Amino acid sequence: MLTLSNVDAGYGTFQALFDCTLEVNAGEAVAVIGPNGAGKTTLMRVISGLIPARGGRMDMEGRDLVATPPHRIVDLGIAHVPENRRLFPRMSVEDNLRMGAFVPSARAAFSRRLEFVYDLFPRMKERRHQLAGTLSGGEQQMCAIGRALMSEPKLLLLDEPSAGLAPVIVQRIFELVRVIREQGLTVLIVEQNVQQVLRVVDRAYVLEAGSIRMSGAAEELAASDEIRRLYMGL
């Protein structure tokens, strides 16, 4: 579904990604793990067009992503849940969800999608008139995921959904990832919480200092001594 080959990207004179090659197949859940500053968020931002790729190729179902302007990428079926949720804090929950269905193709399906998201997250329905900035951390993450689901994406990009949340809530968020997969969505997730994320994905890539160092099936990586030592503190 999504293929990146030899992608380079960066900010100004700083290069954050070197020659990244990765693939996500339809129906899969794939994780990108790695330490702080490895370029995980940059990878997500390149895919959703928020920063341009400087080299390499990116395709979504055969359509070239590099040449697609950022506001058209949503139309290709990619939805990005940014790091730290990044909700519109002074808008209500429902207005946040409305913005998720901003692109004209999604606007027509707004009520149907809203119902879908409210079914998935009944809590969001209870809080629909509340300002998004006043939600708890876990609820904000639900709202951010719900906002991304509003455009009826095929591929969901989740950037550190567990960041800054209490352990109990983190459990619930990973549970949500499972629920989303059951809806038939393909998921690409960036995480520092390696132990937990490897339980919900099929495959994972290890990103270090801007380069893909390793990849493999989730169980394999979870069993690897190197991964256990470096990322799980075991």
Add this chain to the structure above:
Amino acid sequence: MNSLALPIVFAALLVVAALVGIPSYPLHIMIVILIWAFTYTGWSLMGRFGLVSLGHGAFMGLGAYATALLWNYAGMTPWLGIPIALALAALLAVIVGYPCFKFRITGHYFALVTLALTEVVRQTVIATRDHTGGSLGFTPTPRGNDDTPSIVALQFEDKETWFLIAVVVWLVGLLIWRAVDRSMVRHALDAVSEDEDSAAAAGINVTWEKLKITVLSAVMTAFGGAMYVQYQLFVAPDTVSGIGISLQIVFAVVAGGVFTQFGPTFGAIITLLLAELLRIYIGTDAVGLDNAIYGVALVLFIVFLPKGILGSIEDAVRRRLDRQERSSVTSSA
């Protein structure tokens, strides 16, 4: 408060009052207030989304000068001159706005860019003084010189005609405000003003949405400038362009209320009455005092009453109604 019924009733009352006969001084004040209210409404379309322009004097000056210069030197009727002036304002807005939005110049930096723009236009007017009269200003040729019909010159002797024009212009401004308020553009720009990255990730073309509202706002402001020069038949850098005017626009809208439909109109009433009172009671001893007062008041409003006078009143009324509704619900339950 956002329905159009109220302003139409109000406008009808004004028109009836004008036809019955209002003395010419209050009529003049009302015309000027209505034209400024239109210009302020234009500014508020950007201001409400955090696009704080300190450069609207530039667009106003462009509208006024282009219209008057085309009339004086090319003999072009304002009916054609004004559309050309508006097109120039749109072009200037794109030239300044596009790079700012493309390269994410926001907040204070955007305000500074627009501040520079104001000064560029003012200096251009002064530098081309052979045609524009420099800081002394100039007067559009009165149509009496060559018997051009009033309607072609868009110059009218009687204030009643101007008053009717000003009411229509003001109503059109409110209509534009309402159309924007009810459009997806408004949602998009609200989102952009809260978080540009998230907005872009949701599929909003941030540069394009900002550019659209900036062009609309610039064109409205230029039209306000053109109306001003046609009515006053005099134009000088300090009356339609320059930092003083840009600051006055910002102050008036912030004081009136930037988030509400009648805020800019309310702001026009305040600034006009303040300027007139200062002129009458202090006279020419304190030229520029109004600008000093605007400056101080602007700071006070931003700190203590960020929604402006009208915006805060509306909020208070709404809260009161909410409370009544809630208490009536609980008492009936």
